[in-house]
Amino acid sequence: MDLFRTLPVRSISVVSLTTAYLASSGKLPIWSQWSLVSLFLALWSLQFSFWLIWVLFLYNSLFSPFQDLPTPDGKHWLFGHFPIIKKFPTGKPMIEWVNTLPNDGLIRYFGLFNQERLLPTNPKVLTELLTTKNYDFQKPSSWRWLIGRMLGIGLLLAEGDEHKVQRRNLNPAFHFRHIKNLYPIFWSKSKEGVEALTKKVLSEKKSNGPSGPKDQEVSRTAVVEVGNWASRIALDIIGVTGLGRDFGAILDPGNELNQIYQNLFSPSKQSQTLGMLNLIFPARLVQLLPVQRNADILEAARYIRNVCHDLIRAKKEKQERKESLGDDILSTAIESGAFSDDNLVDQLMTFLAAGHETTASAMTWAIYLLSKNPEIQSRLRAEVRSRLPSLADDSSQEITSVDIDSMTYLNAVCSEVLRYFPPAPVTIRVAACDTSIQGRHIPKGTQFMIIPWAINKSEALWGPDAREFKPDRWVPKDETDKSAASGGATSNYAFLTFLHGPRSCIGQQFAKAEFACMLATWVGRFEMELENKEEEDEEKISIKSTLTARPEKGLFVRLKVLDGW
Ligand code: HEM
Numbered sequence: 001m002d003l004f005r006t007l008p009v010r011s012i013s014v015v016s017l018t019t020a021y022l023a024s025s026g027k028l029p030i031w032s033q034w035s036l037v038s039l040f041l042a043l044w045s046l047q048f049s050f051w052l053i054w055v056l057f058l059y060n061s062l063f064s065p066f067q068d069l070p071t072p073d074g075k076h077w078l079f080g081h082f083p084i085i086k087k088f089p090t091g092k093p094m095i096e097w098v099n100t101l102p103n104d105g106l107i108r109y110f111g112l113f114n115q116e117r118l119l120p121t122n123p124k125v126l127t128e129l130l131t132t133k134n135y136d137f138q139k140p141s142s143w144r145w146l147i148g149r150m151l152g153i154g155l156l157l158a159e160g161d162e163h164k165v166q167r168r169n170l171n172p173a174f175h176f177r178h179i180k181n182l183y184p185i186f187w188s189k190s191k192e193g194v195e196a197l198t199k200k201v202l203s204e205k206k207s208n209g210p211s212g213p214k215d216q217e218v219s220r221t222a223v224v225e226v227g228n229w230a231s232r233i234a235l236d237i238i239g240v241t242g243l244g245r246d247f248g249a250i251l252d253p254g255n256e257l258n259q260i261y262q263n264l265f266s267p268s269k270q271s272q273t274l275g276m277l278n279l280i281f282p283a284r285l286v287q288l289l290p291v292q293r294n295a296d297i298l299e300a301a302r303y304i305r306n307v308c309h310d311l312i313r314a315k316k317e318k319q320e321r322k323e324s325l326g327d328d329i330l331s332t333a334i335e336s337g338a339f340s341d342d343n344l345v346d347q348l349m350t351f352l353a354a355g356h357e358t359t360a361s362a363m364t365w366a367i368y369l370l371s372k373n374p375e376i377q378s379r380l381r382a383e384v385r386s387r388l389p390s391l392a393d394d395s396s397q398e399i400t401s402v403d404i405d406s407m408t409y410l411n412a413v414c415s416e417v418l419r420y421f422p423p424a425p426v427t428i429r430v431a432a433c434d435t436s437i438q439g440r441h442i443p444k445g446t447q448f449m450i451i452p453w454a455i456n457k458s459e460a461l462w463g464p465d466a467r468e469f470k471p472d473r474w475v476p477k478d479e480t481d482k483s484a485a486s487g488g489a490t491s492n493y494a495f496l497t498f499l500h501g502p503r504s505c506i507g508q509q510f511a512k513a514e515f516a517c518m519l520a521t522w523v524g525r526f527e528m529e530l531e532n533k534e535e536e537d538e539e540k541i542s543i544k545s546t547l548t549a550r551p552e553k554g555l556f557v558r559l560k561v562l563d564g565w
Contacts, residue, residue: 007051009282016043056114064116065441069108072097080110090543091425091453094119095467098454105438112279117449121458123493128437129429129448130493131501135160137429137448145283147547149301150264152308154343154350155506159432163503165338170347170506173332179509180401181327182241186517187399189240191391193233193250194521197224201526201561220561223531225554230363230518232258234356237514242351243311244328257307260300265357265546268293301349308348312341353547355507361423361548362414362515363522364555369417369469371528371557372536376413376471381562383409384524390565391525404516412474414516415487420469422452422497425549452496453549461494462487524565531556 020039034042056078061067072093074084084093097107098121105125106118120126129137138159148157155166172178201222232249235258239247249255270293277286287294315325315334325331329351333339339347370377387407389397405411431446459466465473476484486492498505505511522528534540535551544552 007048007280007282009285012044012047012051015047016040019043052113060110060114060116065443066106066108066116066118066446069106069118070101070103071108071110072101075110078114079112080114082110082112085111089539089541090545090549091451094449094451094454095457098451098458099460099466106440112276115279115447117447119449119451119454121455121460123461123491125437126450126455126493126496126500129450130499130503133435133437134501134503135163136431136433136435138432140428140430140447142278142283143428145287146278149287149297150349151353152305152346152349154347156350156354166347167502167506169336169338170329170333172336173329174506174508174510176509178327178332179513182510183401183404183513183517184398185241186237186514187404187521189237189250190233190514190517190521192236193229193518194391194525196250197229197559198525198561200224201559221558223556223558225556226367227360227364227550227554228253228258228262230360230367231261231356233518234359234363234514235261235352237359238352238355240328241510242329242355243308243348244315244326244330245311257304260303261353261357263296264300264353265548266544271546304349304352305345308345308352309341311348312344316341351507354505355510357548358423359511359514359518361550362418362421362511363518364550365421365423366413366417366515366519367522367528367557368530368535368541368551368555369420370413370523371530373469374529376469377523377528380409380413380519381523381527383407384520385565388520388524391521392565399517401513404513404520407516407520408475409471410516410520412471414512414519415474416469416471418497418512418515419456419487419495421549422456423548424497425453425545426451427499450496450499452499455494455496458494461491462489525562526559527562528557528559531558 017040020034020036020043023034023039024036072081072084075081076083081093097109097119101107103121105120105122107121109117109119111117120129139157144153144157151157155163155170158166201224202220204219204222232253232255235249235255236247239245239249247255247257249258270291274286274289274291274293277289287297311330312334315330318325319334325334330344330348333344333347370380384407388399388403427450429448429450431442431444431448434444435442455461457466462473473487474484476482487495489495493500498508498511530536542552543549
């Protein structure tokens with residue numbers, strides 16, 4: 001079944017090449033006047049056309065076992081639902097489908113060139129897919145090529161037994177008893193970020209040349225792009241806590257590693273074209289195309305690999321000198337003895353990217369939502385200022401996990417941001433073998449689109465206010481209110497931001513603590529409003545999704561430095 005839905009490039013190429021060779025060497029006289037290359041191309045195109053006809057017209061309407069599943073309207077004969085998906089902001093059509101199309105846990109829709117996709121919508125299906133039958137489903141092999149060259153083939157892309165072993169050996173580094181020791185670092189780095197940002201805002205005053213009191217007011221404000229600052233702070237945090245190295249990105253806007261990640265994760269026209277080609281052709285072929293984007297990715301990966309190699313070498317030298325390695329993730333991985341140097345590089349590349357792009361996306365959306373909702377912003381600020389020591393206070397009071405985790409409203413806002421705009425909006429699973437879900441046969445190769453962006457806003461799971469930003473859903477109404485722990489949702493699987501099961505985000509606790517510290521420092525120090533008021537309407541923001549989702553043109557907010565904290 002799998003063969004019939006993904007282009008069988010190897011078989012097509014072998015048949016074309018063998019036939020072309022036999023013909024050009026005179027063994028097939030009927031085509032002997034054709035040259036080897038032209039015959040190869042002609043045969044290849046012919047078979048490709050047959051395959052397209054099969055996929056576009058025959059398989060989906062005559063042979064697919066999922067013809068009975070509900071399918072949204074508006075399917076294009078050639079491009080499936082792709083035009084709708086492209087036209088609206090990320091995930092929007094899926095939110096509509098999940099909320100309006102009657103279904104029994106699965107919706108069927110079609111991607112570019114009518115590639116069949118299943119969209120799980122209820123906790124029973126998600127439980128089997130993500131937890132009980134997790135290893136029957138894998139990430140598409142093309143991801144190993146596409147994402148692997150940027151993130152390394154680390155935990156995120158390992159499959160089966162290889163994944164189980166890696167996860168077991170990395171788990172200790174992410175256990176809460178370890179994460180709780182990192183809170184002071186999350187806090188001090190967030191503080192360093194906000195101090196640098198304050199300096200930047202106040203320095204704009206000098207160039208404006210304030211004179212009267214009105215100008216003084218203006219001089220305490222400046223417009224900044226949130227994503228870049230958040231990325232730099234998160235990069236330094238993962239540097240110190242993950243790898244034991246301060247990259248210094250907060251203090252240096254031109255930091256090379258940060259620039260490289262910004263380029264990697266900003267989709268250009270070329271990367272979008274390559275993305276589309278990947279839907280038809282094998283990723284390993286597409287990445288060989290001699291275009292700038294491919295060259296840039298290779299160069300970026302080479303740089304990041306070198307950084308990781310250096311870090312590992314330095315740690316190993318320490319180990320040889322019998323010095324203590326430290327508390328960071330890399331040290332835990334080295335001490336487990338379970339990883340070769342090459343595999344450690346892949347793990348580090350994964351942690352570096354997965355560990356800072358996601359948090360930066362969460363921060364960007366948090367600042368967006370707080371700027372849009374000034375009353376929530378003020379209430380949060382009041383809690384932060386009353387419960388946490390002022391950043392101006394140099395008494396070097398350490399912030400602990402108890403300080404942060406006991407702040408009801410801060411945690412409610414963070415949870416609601418992560419629900420409302422999950423940084424990783426979509427992930428894919430492909431059945432690695434014939435299997436079943438809810439008793440329905442699932443042939444090998446079936447593609448599932450898991451869309452936190454849509455499930456997190458399902459009215460069936462969250463209630464009629466699912467599409468509203470409401471931190472209060474996470475605040476207990478009284479001491480007996482247990483439902484607030486899950487935001488009032490009817491199932492844990494309603495919150496898919498970190499997924500669930502054996503392949504859920506290993507960095508979840510890390511990320512939540514880091515995010516809470518970063519947000520607390522920003523909201524305690526700055527008043528924030530959107531520079532472009534039109535963006536208050538979410539529909540007006542064009543969202544870019546690579547691995548994470550962020551506003552395509554960045555998020556520009558006017559920050560005002562507030563006194564007294
Ligand atoms: C708000 C921040 C974060 C979000 C929303 C997030 C989300 C996710 C999601 C959805 C997955 C599953 C991807 C899939 O299987 O398709 C994942 C996996 C992963 N995340 Fe995170 N993540 C965040 C922060 C972090 C941090 C800080 C780290 C490391 C320090 C990290 C490391 C990983 C790793 C290594 C995996 C692969 C786990 C596995 O397959 O066993 N993430 N994350």
